[in-house]
Amino acid sequence: MRKTFLFLDTIVNKVDNKGRVSLPSDYRAIVKELSTEIVCYRSLTAPCIEGCCEEMLEKLASDMENSLDFFSQEQDNLTNLIFGDAKRFTFDSTGRILLTDKLLQYAGITDTAVFVGKGRKFQIWNPENWEKEEARIRAEVLKNRPSLKLPEKNNG
Amino acid sequence: MRKTFLFLDTIVNKVDNKGRVSLPSDYRAIVKELSTEIVCYRSLTAPCIEGCCEEMLEKLASDMENSLDFFSQEQDNLTNLIFGDAKRFTFDSTGRILLTDKLLQYAGITDTAVFVGKGRKFQIWNPENWEKEEARIRAEVLKNRPSLKLPEKNNG
DNA sequence: CACTAATATATGGTATAACATGGGATTTAT
């Protein structure tokens, strides 16, 4: 049993004409500890696909049940947007998932996909878009040198 | 045995002239873990049908019992609307349920139904209405949460 | 250190099983 569950590194894989992509073996190893499937959805913050284990969404569902009002408009909006967009993807014996056209189109991915680790989740990018995005992020981080402030309550 | 019980994704299915619709297989797999039937009712917040497992309503009932407003007019109204409207639907051997005219009319569904995952529950929409609703939600959520805004240059 | 062998991973293609959907038969209500 692993002690850590982090998606790391940046891996480039091919997408065949059916939309199949190999999930990087490192990622697979993590996912397999928990299940045989991952969840993907259109990122809310960038033109890319985002993926995670279903446990992430499960936690989100519980949090929402307990925090927001059952009948609130805000809860309604968020649950539609997130759960309505998210889809389970099981990988075959060779470790591939079949991405949908909706996702591929949103991320502008055709024949090549870039997997970018983000810790508890990961992103899938079109190569050119990712190159630009990485440059942008680096420039911004160097300019601002932001401190990583943790919420005090969670940091005892 | 599954570890998670989330209704996800957006699935379009046909409604035949008897009013029968296939419950998406993913949804069925979840429901079957608990029972052979689902509960549907007219949504309180949107012109669509809402569905869930009976356990969900059970939880709602408990929550209301424990709430401070047990005798409030508001709770009385809500419980009347939901429990009074909710109806159990069993699915046949091919996984179809027979929706009632009352529900179909309320959602404006004729020959096509869109199933939208909402985590612990799901919604059933008329296709055109859902298209509009999704656009509205995306706009609203992104407006209210500046941190979720997409980079405009990459998204055109 | 270079070269080869062995293993693991990625990619391409095909067969199979699962699913949605239509039609009809049997049963249940009114």
Added chain:
DNA sequence: ATAAATCCCATGTTATACCATATATTAGTG
């Protein structure tokens, strides 16, 4: 008795599990 609901079977379509080859990575050896 009539209509409605439920069940059962048949079919076209599509996703997915499986097999085969190619590429890359690691380990082994002279």
